Amino acid sequence: xxxxxxxxxxxxxxVCTLAAHAELAVVVHPSNGTSLSKDxxxxxxxxxxxxxxxxxxxxxxxxxFGSKESEEFSTSVLGKTPxxxxxxxxxxxxxxxGTPPKELDNAGQILDLVSKNPSLIGxxxxxxxxxxxxxxxxx
Amino acid sequence: xxxxxxxxxxxVSLFTTQVFAADNIKFNGFASVVSGIDLKDENADSDxxxxxxxxxxxxxxxxxxxxxxxxxxxxIGQAVARGDAEEGxxxxxxxxxxxxxxxxxxxxxxxxxxxxxxxYSDYLDVGFAYHWIKPPEAQYAISFxxxxxxSYTHNFQMGPLENTLSALYGRYQGNLTIGGQPSPGEIRNxxxxxxLMNAGSNEFYASYWQGDCSIDSSVLTxxxxxxxxxxxxxxxVEIEGDLCYFxxxxxxxxxxxxxxxxxxxxxxxxxxxxxAFTGAFVGGTYQMGDYLLxxxxxxxxxxxxxxxTAPGALESTGGEITNIIVGVRKDIGFSSAxxxxxxxxxxxxxxxxxxxxxxxxxxxxEYSATIVKVAFDTMF
Numbered sequence: 001x002x003x004x005x006x007x008x009x010x011x012x013x014x015v016c017t018l019a020a021h022a023e024l025a026v027v028v029h030p031s032n033g034t035s036l037s038k039d040x041x042x043x044x045x046x047x048x049x050x051x052x053x054x055x056x057x058x059x060x061x062x063x064x065f066g067s068k069e070s071e072e073f074s075t076s077v078l079g080k081t082p083x084x085x086x087x088x089x090x091x092x093x094x095x096x097x098g099t100p101p102k103e104l105d106n107a108g109q110i111l112d113l114v115s116k117n118p119s120l121i122g123x124x125x126x127x128x129x130x131x132x133x134x135x136x137x138x139x
Numbered sequence: 140x141x142x143x144x145x146x147x148x149x150x151v152s153l154f155t156t157q158v159f160a161a162d163n164i165k166f167n168g169f170a171s172v173v174s175g176i177d178l179k180d181e182n183a184d185s186d187x188x189x190x191x192x193x194x195x196x197x198x199x200x201x202x203x204x205x206x207x208x209x210x211x212x213x214x215i216g217q218a219v220a221r222g223d224a225e226e227g228x229x230x231x232x233x234x235x236x237x238x239x240x241x242x243x244x245x246x247x248x249x250x251x252x253x254x255x256x257x258x259y260s261d262y263l264d265v266g267f268a269y270h271w272i273k274p275p276e277a278q279y280a281i282s283f284x285x286x287x288x289x290s291y292t293h294n295f296q297m298g299p300l301e302n303t304l305s306a307l308y309g310r311y312q313g314n315l316t317i318g319g320q321p322s323p324g325e326i327r328n329x330x331x332x333x334x335l336m337n338a339g340s341n342e343f344y345a346s347y348w349q350g351d352c353s354i355d356s357s358v359l360t361x362x363x364x365x366x367x368x369x370x371x372x373x374x375x376v377e378i379e380g381d382l383c384y385f386x387x388x389x390x391x392x393x394x395x396x397x398x399x400x401x402x403x404x405x406x407x408x409x410x411x412x413x414x415a416f417t418g419a420f421v422g423g424t425y426q427m428g429d430y431l432l433x434x435x436x437x438x439x440x441x442x443x444x445x446x447x448t449a450p451g452a453l454e455s456t457g458g459e460i461t462n463i464i465v466g467v468r469k470d471i472g473f474s475s476a477x478x479x480x481x482x483x484x485x486x487x488x489x490x491x492x493x494x495x496x497x498x499x500x501x502x503x504x505e506y507s508a509t510i511v512k513v514a515f516d517t518m519f
Contacts, residue, residue: 048244048294048301049243049244049294050240050243050244051242051243065473066473082473083470083473086473086474087267087268090169090262090265090267090268090474090518091261091262091265091268093167093203093205094167094169094203094217094261094262094264094265094268094518095253095261095262096205096215096234096236096238096248096252096253097246097261097292099165099205102162
């Protein structure tokens with residue numbers, strides 16, 4: 001009986017963990033034929049690479065800093081806590097090396113912009129993407 | 140017309156003749172208010188006195204403007220107002236340059252730019268970006284930060300190593316410190332490079348810089364006059380187009396909540412009359428939620444050296460100055476931090492920071508100082 005209780009607790013914890021981690025889809029313009037690794041995406045969103053691996057300018061767009069989507073992306077894809085990300089961009093801005101991605105309010109705005117511009121790359125909650133964009137990774 | 144003024148004028152004319160969308164111009168800024176008191180006040184060279192808290196010596200406020208002119212071309216201006224005990228805050232345009240994207244991960248800058256001598260050089264004034272109130276002075280000893288010229292930064296991957304290579308060629312005009320005293324000077328053909336390497340939680344850097352230094356110093360002129368009867372040529376004492384150089388390196392490692400920092404570097408003038416100056420520090424950090432505790436030991440060493448032609452008249456007794464920094468940083472939100480530090484300085488007997496003349500330094504006796512500092516850093 002004791003084992004069953006532990007099993008139930010573990011199951012509940014696992015479900016809670018899965019619920020807390022909302023999957024994100026990284027999206028590009030449908031005409032963009034490049035394939036991207038997590039490392040490529042990381043470098044583009046951290047301003048270290050300004051082009052896609054297959055060529056062509058890469059311009060990242062993001063959710064507003066402090067939003068749950070931004071925090072999720074920062075932690076699971078960029079490998080930085082929101083605080084570390086803020087400090088990282090402070091260094092980039094005040095060294096003149098770069099500026100953070102343009103921030104948008106919601107998934108609809110990101111999908112709209114990415115679907116119209118082959119240079120853009122963004123992320124949205126998995127499931128909210130539509131046929132106007134191409135998914136290059138889910139995290 | 141100074142290059143900085145010229146660049147600002149060019150930018151203003153561009154600004155007034157073009158209509159910029161709001162998205163094309165961004166303003167960012169940072170500020171640090173630092174207050175301190177010297178609990179002993181035996182050290183005449185201390186920035187702080189023992190009677191009251193001083194707010195000005197290390198406080199600064201900066202406003203940076205980034206204007207995107209064309210695809211891949213920007214103008215960046217950074218005005219910094221620094222606290223000055225006599226004049227209040229003195230403002231200067233420390234950066235004023237155009238930058239151009241080169242390929243996917245290179246950037247060329249032209250104008251007044253930062254010289255990346257050290258790991259933290261690029262954001263030396265941005266207190267929020269590091270845990271100390273300011274990086275250890277033993278290593279971060281070069282008295283100027285910027286130069287007029289051309290610089291290039293390139294990011295590249297090499298196996299597991301992520302690399303950033305920065306190079307610069309230019310000229311510095313302004314005060315240089317000799318014998319503990321700032322004097323007008325210049326460095327022509329200032330050139331060098333810094334290589335930053337990052338392998339996961341381990342970061343390394345190596346840096347080498349050189350230039351032709353000239354210093355218009357009454358201390359040097361007086362010393363040359365004193366030594367003339369001993370047969371010492373004035374050009375051996377005065378610094379006029381002499382090769383001066385800096386080389387250094389460092390390491391930063393992060394191991395969970397623990398961090399390890401170490402850097403070392405040497406400054407020298409290629410002339411037997413001047414002893415090499417070496418600075419180094421080693422320290423650790425421990426993160427506890429929003430709090431970061433840190434401990435650093437720093438040391439400045441002056442080589443023991445004697446000028447052959449005039450023994451005793453122009454010599455360095457050698458010696459060292461040490462400082463132990465104990466501090467805590469607490470983050471407030473995402474863009475502000477409050478810091479508290481205690482510094483314990485001690486010098487070895489007979490220490491002189493430069494060997495040009497004993498009189499150039501206010502004290503050559505053993506001394507110590509205990510300085511308590513509080514800082515508030517923010518960026519916006």
